Amino acid sequence: MGRSICWRQTPGLALLCLALATAHAADTGRRSDAELGNLVLQDCGSCHGMTLKGGLGPPLRPDNLERLPVEAISAIIREGVPDTAMPPWKPLLTPEETDWISRQLKSGALLH
Ligand code: HEC
Secondary structure: OOEEEEEEOOOOOOEEEEEEOOOOHHHHOOOOHHHHHHHHHHHHHHHHOOOOOOOOOOOOOHHHHOOOOHHHHHHHHHHOOOOOOOOOOOOOOOHHHHHHHHHHHHHOHHHO
């Protein structure tokens, strides 16, 4: 099932829309912790580094995220960062999943 998402790239400009062929996570149930952990290291890692030490995107290790509470990190993942390469993940990940990822990033659990 395809879904489309729209977001406002820059104030005053038309909404930018993306059609995603990926089924929403809710259609298939929550991904397992192992699947989500892999997604972080593979998909997020493609920009943030496979060991989350940074690349195109900033490092996502506990020391780097100290200033951000779990809720703020989860919101960044869901909404992305406008005008940067950081995409919004809410079409692909449920809030429960982004909360889980945020807690793992804060604790560094995926790095062990
Ligand atoms: C296509 C590249 C790309 C992918 C894929 C990507 N990011 Fe990002 N991300 C970025 C960039 C670039 C920034 C910096 C945005 C800015 O300039 O504020 C960023 C910023 C962030 C931040 C804020 C970090 C901080 O210190 O302010 C978090 C958290 C984050 N990304 C998490 C994730 C997670 C989790 C995933 C996977 C679900 C992911 N990103 C996938 C490019 C990416």
